[in-house]
Amino acid sequence: xxxxxxxxxxxxxxxxxxxxxxxxxxxxxxxxxxxxxxxxxxxxxxxxxxxxxxxxxxxxxxxxxxxxxxxxxxxxxxxxxxxxxxxxxxxxxxxxxxxxxxxxxxxxxxxx
Amino acid sequence: xxxxxxxxxxxxxxxxxxxxxxxxxxxxxxxxxxxxxxxxxxxxxxxxxxxxxxxxxxxxxxxxxxxxxxxxxxxxxxxxxxxxxxxxxxxxxxxxxxxxxxxxxxxxxxxxxxxxxxxx
Numbered sequence: 001x002x003x004x005x006x007x008x009x010x011x012x013x014x015x016x017x018x019x020x021x022x023x024x025x026x027x028x029x030x031x032x033x034x035x036x037x038x039x040x041x042x043x044x045x046x047x048x049x050x051x052x053x054x055x056x057x058x059x060x061x062x063x064x065x066x067x068x069x070x071x072x073x074x075x076x077x078x079x080x081x082x083x084x085x086x087x088x089x090x091x092x093x094x095x096x097x098x099x100x101x102x103x104x105x106x107x108x109x110x111x112x
Numbered sequence: 113x114x115x116x117x118x119x120x121x122x123x124x125x126x127x128x129x130x131x132x133x134x135x136x137x138x139x140x141x142x143x144x145x146x147x148x149x150x151x152x153x154x155x156x157x158x159x160x161x162x163x164x165x166x167x168x169x170x171x172x173x174x175x176x177x178x179x180x181x182x183x184x185x186x187x188x189x190x191x192x193x194x195x196x197x198x199x200x201x202x203x204x205x206x207x208x209x210x211x212x213x214x215x216x217x218x219x220x221x222x223x224x225x226x227x228x229x230x231x232x
Binding site (some may be wrong): 034040042043044046047049089098099100101102103104105 | 144154155156157158179202203205209220221223224225226228
């Protein structure tokens with residue numbers, strides 16, 4: 001099955017700086033890569049996603065890049081704000097039953 | 113976007129009792145729903161994939177007799193934790209895919225708000 005690795009596990013940045021979270025996956029058949037933001041005690045919220053036929057996607061301060069050859073994808077948050085503080089999960093959609101395989105998560109803290 | 117609800121949002125029960133959690137897609141139909149468990153400061157771990165009208169597919173290590181899943185309609189799946197014990201205390205989250213979506217949204221999973229289970 002798919003194996004998703006996520007780094008770093010914790011990330012602290014100053015307000016206004018950029019934050020980058022990286023993930024790798026193992027199954028070359030995976031074709032959909034969402035990123036979720038989860039605040040304490042709440043549901044994961046989809047913040048951006050990318051399909052395997054696209055290399056980069058941007059939505060305001062958030063961007064995701066995908067390198068299919070190397071099997072890695074990254075989340076980029078620019079001009080970070082304290083409200084960006086949360087746990088971020090990457091995921092890959094495998095070829096089996098449409099299930100998502102999640103990374104271990106990154107605790108992002110943005111200091112004012 | 114599509115809305116998924118869960119009931120109850122939290123439950124406290126005594127060891128040995130059974131607890132049922134409902135997951136509903138409110139404004140769309142879902143042939144497939146997913147049940148996750150999340151322990152504090154950990155990732156979402158898929159427990160099972162719930163298929164409407166057929167048996168659920170359980171992940172390795174998840175006891176199907178302990179975690180009973182029923183997906184009787186296109187908008188409702190239930191997870192019953194039987195004979196719950198303190199180690200079953202966790203945050204249980206369901207998600208669903210909208211079979212009516214096409215294009216870029218086809219792959220998206222919509223998550224419920226989660227159910228916090230505490231077993232005393």
